[in-house]
Amino acid sequence: MFPGQIYLHDGAETYRTSQEMAELLRGARVFLALDEPYGNGERPLSLVFTEALSAGCPVAARDLPGLSYKNYIEGNGICTAEYELLREFVGKCLTDWNFASECSRKSRALAESLFSPAALLPRYEQAFERARQIWHRRRAEPSFYWFRPTAMSSFGTNSFE
DSSP states (O other): OOTTTOEEEOSSSOEEEHHHHHHHHHTOSOEEEOOOOOTTSSOSSOHHHHHHHHHTOOEEEEOOTTOOGGGGOSSSEEEESOHHHHHHHHHHHHHOHHHHHHHHHHHHHHHHHHHSHHHHHHHHHHHHHHHHHHHHHHHHSOOOGGGOHHHHTTTTTTOOO
C-alpha cells in the first residue's frame, strides 16, 4: 500500500519498514511464533507470520484457539501446543541446513500460492464487484432518510425532548 511508510515492530528492538522486515526475515533460519491466545478468532493469522512465509522462513507456531497457523503449514514447519516439539523443530532447522532449506522452499511456494497478487486478485475483484452492486442498488432505491419517524416524531411540536 505505502511502501516504506508503514512501520512494524520487530518484537525486540524497534519499528521497521516492511522492506526492513523482509530483510530481517530473509536472514532468519526459522520463524518461531509464540503468540498468546487471542479472543475467539478475531485474529486468525498475524501479518508477521505471512511475511515470514513470503520470506521463505521455516515456521514453528503454537497451536492456539483463535489462530489458524496450522492451515498454513504443509511440510514447511510445525504447529503444536507442545513446547518440546517446537524446540525439536527449531533445533533441526538450526543444525540441518538441507532440512531448513527444504522447509524454506515450501514456505515460499505456499505464500506464492496464497498471498501473491495473482492469487489475491480474484478475491479483490469479487469484493469490489459486491461493493459496486451495493452502491448501484442503493443509488437506485429511493431514500427517505431525512423522513424517519423517529427523527420526525416531534416535528412541529416545538418540543424535541
